[in-house]
């Protein structure tokens with residue numbers, strides 16, 4: 001790594017002890033930036049990188065709530081408002097027991113560059129809580145969300161900070177959060193949250209957007225090698241919102257999706273995954289993936305534990321969570337005939353895994369480019385809210401497709417310009433960084 005960057009990285013490690021996911025996200029970006037600093041000494045002179053690594057604001061708060069048995073429960077809430085050079089802070093909320101400041105900062109840091117890449121006027125932020133929605137009743141989830149918003153409301157707003165969903169936060173949670181915001185502020189401020197229900201200010205295509213966009217990006221990458229998704233054998237990890245719609249879009253493009261997973265195990269369905277059954281079980285019934293195998297019968301195998309990456313595939317779409325593909329898994333995937341990987345989740349590949357893919361000449365799309373369709377469609381939801389309009393599915397999907405092609409081309413051209421043709425990691429990091437750094441310089445010492 002460039003020695004100037006190495007020195008800044010040391011400072012980041014020392015200032016943010018123990019936040020290993022944040023360190024990993026910073027390292028991944030820094031490894032790409034050497035050539036930019038040579039070309040743009042003004043970024044070095046103005047200490048833009050040191051500023052970028054320090055969030056503009058970090059909020060940590062107590063979330064007390066009462067469970068159904070009448071016991072008082074305490075969780076910790078977070079909102080990291082990382083960078084507002086391009087627009088209001090924008091990024092999701094994650095409710096998962098693993099959430100702590102290091103996770104929120106890694107996600108917020110990634111979000112800055114991802115949001116810049118979309119070309120939409122949105123800054124970067126992220127939040128969440130160590131609350132685990134799994135196994136909780138609807139009423140418990142509602143009380144938790146109401147308590148969470150009772151603190152968060154004072155920090156957000158359509159021109160300030162616009163949260164959305166992430167792991168553990170879907171339409172149900174956004175509904176409860178929006179309702180509480182409206183009660184407290186006495187304002188019907190639609191643009192304060194995205195991922196709302198379509199009947200009350202949400203956008204069509206927002207639920208599909210992250211998974212759809214990831215597959216659209218994959219298609220663009222494959223095109224550069226004169227091929228397409230048609231006839232590819234695809235494995236997807238996860239079975240939540242991103243995974244489900246990635247499967248659906250890959251199938252639309254003629255691929256055969258044979259496997260997906262949840263945190264307990266994975267299924268292999270050689271006939272191709274039945275998306276409506278998967279959605280019925282995971283979304284409507286909030287059940288486990290094992291149930292899919294039970295209902296489909298002998299043609300589907302369910303493997304308890306283990307890794308979905310043992311299933312051979314030409315295209316892999318990691319759509320579960322961070323660091324789910326390590327060096328060993330990546331090596332096995334390459335041996336099994338892998339052609340392309342696109343990250344539907346945030347940072348699902350370790351840096352070792354990325355190195356394995358790149359050395360093997362696999363097409364590799366990092367999450368901040370591949371999964372940017374979700375937040376881009378959130379920005380489209382904000383546009384609709386601001387103009388009090390509601391667009392059709394076709395129009396919104398066409399906008400998304402256009403945005404994904406734009407992100408792909410921006411990454412590819414930037415990688416080429418900076419001497420790493422075909423390297424989407426370099427392309428995404430540099431294109432995102434330059435856009436934010438230019439804005440920060442123009443806005444003075446911020």
Ligand code: GLU
Nearest residue numbers: 091092164165166375378
């Ligand atoms: N959580 C999503 C992401 O990782 C979406 C954020 C949003 O729509 O604001 O990009």
